[in-house]
Amino acid sequence: xWPELFYLCVSLLSPSSSSDVMLLDTTEATSExxxxxxxxxxxxxxxxxxxxxxxxxxxxxxxxxxxxxxxSHWLATPFLQRGSAPRAFVSVRFSVRDCSSLRRASPHxxxxxxxxxxxxxxxxxxxxxxxxxxxxxxxREGWVKIDTIAPDRSFSRTQPNQNQNQKQTRHTLNLKTRSxxxxxxxxxxxxxxxxxxxxxxxxxxxxxxxxxxxxxxLAVFPxxxxxxxxxALVPVGGTCVAHSQSQPGAPPKxxxxxxxxxxxxxxxxxxxxxxxxxxNSTSCQACPVGQYKSSVGLIPCSPCPAHSxxxxxxxxxxxxxxxxxxxxxxxxxxxxxxxxSAPLSLSWEYEGSGVVLRWRPPSDSxxxxxxxxxxxxxxxxxxxxxxxxxxxxxxxxxxxPSPLTATRVTLGNLLTRVTYIIQVQAMNxxxxxxxxxxxxxxxxxxxxxxxxxxxxxxxxxxxxxxxVTLSWPQPERPNGExxxxxxxxxxxxxxxxxAVSVLSQTNMAIVGGLSPGSIYAFQIRARNARGYGPYxxxxxxxxxxxxxxxxxxxxxxxxxxxSVMGGAAFLLVAAALIVVFVFRSKRRxxxxxxxxxxxxxxxxxRYGGLCRCSVSSCGTGTAEQTNQxxxxxxxxx
Numbered sequence: 001x002w003p004e005l006f007y008l009c010v011s012l013l014s015p016s017s018s019s020d021v022m023l024l025d026t027t028e029a030t031s032e033x034x035x036x037x038x039x040x041x042x043x044x045x046x047x048x049x050x051x052x053x054x055x056x057x058x059x060x061x062x063x064x065x066x067x068x069x070x071x072s073h074w075l076a077t078p079f080l081q082r083g084s085a086p087r088a089f090v091s092v093r094f095s096v097r098d099c100s101s102l103r104r105a106s107p108h109x110x111x112x113x114x115x116x117x118x119x120x121x122x123x124x125x126x127x128x129x130x131x132x133x134x135x136x137x138x139x140r141e142g143w144v145k146i147d148t149i150a151p152d153r154s155f156s157r158t159q160p161n162q163n164q165n166q167k168q169t170r171h172t173l174n175l176k177t178r179s180x181x182x183x184x185x186x187x188x189x190x191x192x193x194x195x196x197x198x199x200x201x202x203x204x205x206x207x208x209x210x211x212x213x214x215x216x217x218l219a220v221f222p223x224x225x226x227x228x229x230x231x232a233l234v235p236v237g238g239t240c241v242a243h244s245q246s247q248p249g250a251p252p253k254x255x256x257x258x259x260x261x262x263x264x265x266x267x268x269x270x271x272x273x274x275x276x277x278x279x280n281s282t283s284c285q286a287c288p289v290g291q292y293k294s295s296v297g298l299i300p301c302s303p304c305p306a307h308s309x310x311x312x313x314x315x316x317x318x319x320x321x322x323x324x325x326x327x328x329x330x331x332x333x334x335x336x337x338x339x340x341s342a343p344l345s346l347s348w349e350y351e352g353s354g355v356v357l358r359w360r361p362p363s364d365s366x367x368x369x370x371x372x373x374x375x376x377x378x379x380x381x382x383x384x385x386x387x388x389x390x391x392x393x394x395x396x397x398x399x400x401p402s403p404l405t406a407t408r409v410t411l412g413n414l415l416t417r418v419t420y421i422i423q424v425q426a427m428n429x430x431x432x433x434x435x436x437x438x439x440x441x442x443x444x445x446x447x448x449x450x451x452x453x454x455x456x457x458x459x460x461x462x463x464x465x466x467x468v469t470l471s472w473p474q475p476e477r478p479n480g481e482x483x484x485x486x487x488x489x490x491x492x493x494x495x496x497x498x499a500v501s502v503l504s505q506t507n508m509a510i511v512g513g514l515s516p517g518s519i520y521a522f523q524i525r526a527r528n529a530r531g532y533g534p535y536x537x538x539x540x541x542x543x544x545x546x547x548x549x550x551x552x553x554x555x556x557x558x559x560x561x562x563s564v565m566g567g568a569a570f571l572l573v574a575a576a577l578i579v580v581f582v583f584r585s586k587r588r589x590x591x592x593x594x595x596x597x598x599x600x601x602x603x604x605x606r607y608g609g610l611c612r613c614s615v616s617s618c619g620t621g622t623a624e625q626t627n628q629x630x631x632x633x634x635x636x637x
Contacts, residue, residue, distance in 0.1 A: 093174070
């Protein structure tokens with residue numbers, strides 16, 4: 001519908017110019033024309049100069065003195081083949097003498113002449129007398145009246161030229177055009193009939209109008225003659241240009257009016273695959289290299305989709321680059337895609353009596369959204385020669401190992417004390433088209449009873465807005481030395497695949513980088529020399545909210561102040577007790593020791609220093625020790 005409206009608008013805004021197909025033209029004739037006249041005393045063929053000074057052949061009649069007003073003077077053209085014209089036009093260049101300027105003019109002088117035409121299939125049909133006795137009706141012995149021609153202006157005199165055999169007209173010429181038809185036979189003759197005028201025919205042009213060949217709406221329309229009637233519109237079907245086809249239910253059509261102009265376009269053509277219309281819809285051009293067009297229509301060519309190319313012009317589709325493909329279900333115009341890369345972060349862990357495999361999607365999906373996984377399992381016996389074979393049907397998978405859209409699978413019914421090698425392949429809709437095997441991630445593990453048992457519980461020791469401090473007891477069955485613990489946690493509002501792990505060599509860990517006021521899920525497992533044990537059950541702990549943290553600090557402030565003041569008071573009391581104790585100890589020293597000190601001080605000073613030192617050092621001793629020191633000092637005095 002839209003192309004039709006577009007075509008119609010274009011046709012109404014830009015009509016085509018008409019073209020005239022000439023059947024007879026005497027405007028520039030210089031040799032004798034030899035037209036038929038009846039009677040012989042009527043029209044004369046002469047040579048004259050036209051208004052541009054060119055010598056041309058013309059016809060003149062001037063029988064204005066005759067008193068017989070019923071006499072007609074006929075001038076007939078040769079027999080003209082009409083060709084394909086259903087209607088013809090005649091243009092006459094002529095001059096008429098004003099009757100009032102004639103000295104011997106009859107009262108029946110006229111300033112007009114009449115045009116007739118007569119159709120025939122051959123010239124012989126027209127070989128008969130001309131005028132006959134016909135009246136003033138529309139026909140005279142088979143002749144059809146076209147019109148009575150009157151001038152817009154006339155002249156009143158002529159001037160002879162110096163050449164007596166020629167006449168030079170210096171008058172203003174009249175130009176009149178009339179059409180006649182419909183023309184149904186092979187040809188016709190046109191007649192000029194004078195009934196008493198002074199006329200000079202300077203040129204006669206007989207032609208038909210046609211709508212010229214044109215290209216519209218990607219269709220070619222041939223030269224088409226105008227309609228047989230003045231108001232007729234001739235419908236013309238067009239031929240689609242190369243590399244195009246007609247619109248379904250709307251073949252191309254234009255209408256040619258009586259003036260030879262195209263108008264009212266209906267329908268049109270559309271370009272084939274691999275071709276696009278040019279700027280003015282006159283041809284369909286091949287898509288350049290690197291572009292394509294997969295459908296029939298008026299849309300332009302498009303660049304090739306991602307990872308595809310076209311190496312020739314006029315491509316309907318683009319071929320995939322090396323290593324890229326289109327799945328059978330993909331549209332032909334879709335981008336080419338590739339197999340995915342290997343899964344990421346493949347890991348395993350015990351879960352109950354089985355093993356859980358987890359991984360992340362590939363970093364490169366190949367440009368597709370239909371990625372799935374396949375799990376390949378091999379088992380290796382412990383005793384040599386350890387030849388690995390595919391796992392039997394006794395191994396259970398939950399969910400099924402292929403095709404698998406989830407990023408985890410649980411393996412059950414595993415054998416003990418063997419090694420399993422697991423490959424997780426990533427595939428998509430074009431993996432089967434590639435000659436390269438699917439990319440995979442692999443992991444191996446050994447089944448035994450020597451890994452640690454689960455950690456029985458976890459405790460939250462403290463928390464802040466951005467961290468929690470956790471502690472836990474040792475597994476009930478460590479099965480050797482515990483080398484480290486792995487804590488896995490994730491925000492409760494997200495899924496388990498977003499879990500983050502931290503390691504700890506002790507039974508306590510601070511997990512930081514958390515969001516305030518959020519609930520986190522925690523799991524823990526222990527590792528010994530044989531590997532990791534299963535994860536513990538999930539425990540949920542909440543970080544401290546910002547407002548809650550501020551309130552807790554505010555509530556602890558009085559307690560902190562009281563604690564500081566209590567500690568200061570305790571220190572003061574302790575200091576006072578120490579001072580009292582020291583003072584009382586000094587008061588309990590022996591009076592005898594004091595007197596001995598004073599005596600020694602007053603004696604000769606050679607041993608006074610020694611005695612003072614000894615006494616002061618031993619003054620706090622027993623009485624027997626004091627007396628002994630005193631005797632020694634007395635002997636040296």
